[in-house]
Amino acid sequence: MSGRYLSQMAGLASTSQPPDHAVIFTSTTTGDTDGYAEAATRMNELAAEMPGFLGVDSARGDEGVGITVSYWESEDAIAAWKGDAEHTVVRETGRTRWYEEYELRVARVERASGFTRSPADPR
Amino acid sequence: MSGRYLSQMAGLASTSQPPDHAVIFTSTTTGDTDGYAEAATRMNELAAEMPGFLGVDSARGDEGVGITVSYWESEDAIAAWKGDAEHTVVRETGRTRWYEEYELRVARVERASGFTRSPADPR
Numbered sequence: 001m002s003g004r005y006l007s008q009m010a011g012l013a014s015t016s017q018p019p020d021h022a023v024i025f026t027s028t029t030t031g032d033t034d035g036y037a038e039a040a041t042r043m044n045e046l047a048a049e050m051p052g053f054l055g056v057d058s059a060r061g062d063e064g065v066g067i068t069v070s071y072w073e074s075e076d077a078i079a080a081w082k083g084d085a086e087h088t089v090v091r092e093t094g095r096t097r098w099y100e101e102y103e104l105r106v107a108r109v110e111r112a113s114g115f116t117r118s119p120a121d122p123r
Numbered sequence: 124m125s126g127r128y129l130s131q132m133a134g135l136a137s138t139s140q141p142p143d144h145a146v147i148f149t150s151t152t153t154g155d156t157d158g159y160a161e162a163a164t165r166m167n168e169l170a171a172e173m174p175g176f177l178g179v180d181s182a183r184g185d186e187g188v189g190i191t192v193s194y195w196e197s198e199d200a201i202a203a204w205k206g207d208a209e210h211t212v213v214r215e216t217g218r219t220r221w222y223e224e225y226e227l228r229v230a231r232v233e234r235a236s237g238f239t240r241s242p243a244d245p246r
Contacts, residue, residue: 011151011224012224013149013226022147022230026136026192027135028135057190058190059182059184059188059189060184061181061183063182067182099238100239101134101135101237101238103136103236103237104236105232105235106234107231107232108230108233109147110229112229113226113227114225114227115218115224116224117153117223
């Protein structure tokens with residue numbers, strides 16, 4: 001991680017200033033999700049060890065739509081993550097068993113802004 | 124909607140071919156979420172009526188992280204959505220009451236791929 005910030009640990013992914021790259025993965029799952037949660041956690045851990053990884057946020061809502069957005073320093077970093085052997089095996093399991101549908105989009109982050117509540121803010 | 128596809132209705136947002144633009148909004152909420160779910164639903168409905176809207180996916184997981192990704196034909200369409208009066212009021216309420224933290228990123232989608240299970244696929 002080398003000082004990077006992983007959302008699973010606390011709060012949201014806080015990436016560097018743009019430009020960086022986002023991989024937006026949206027999915028719906030089948031009725032067969034045996035092993036899925038463990039694999040998803042493992043994939044986020046593995047991604048965090050890859051060179052050029054900046055952060056990741058994941059959520060799956062009650063209506064079955066899951067969204068994972070991971071952030072990367074470069075296209076090369078994304079290509080290396082795609083080529084990782086363990087990741088490749090898990091993707092294949094995803095297509096065979098877990099996913100009803102998914103969309104994968106690679107995007108270049110052009111601007112970013114944020115808000116963090118301070119203790120003095122009204123609630 | 125004019126033929127566009129809104130994820131809240133069925134499945135995932137299926138946008139046009141890139142390049143299009145994504146607004147990635149990640150958030151965590153405070154303990155005060157009165158009115159939040161209704162406002163989120165209303166905002167997705169309102170966005171879908173805006174010119175240049177392509178689709179939206181939303182999920183909020185058990186651990187409190189919410190992700191909404193909306194897709195737009197152009198930066199101008201995003202600017203018009205940001206300037207919408209009702210949207211502006213709701214954003215202010217978000218900062219005052221609902222959000223502990225958020226990050227907003229505007230990105231240009233450079234490539235996309237997808238998978239849809241066919242009835243013949245093994246599961």
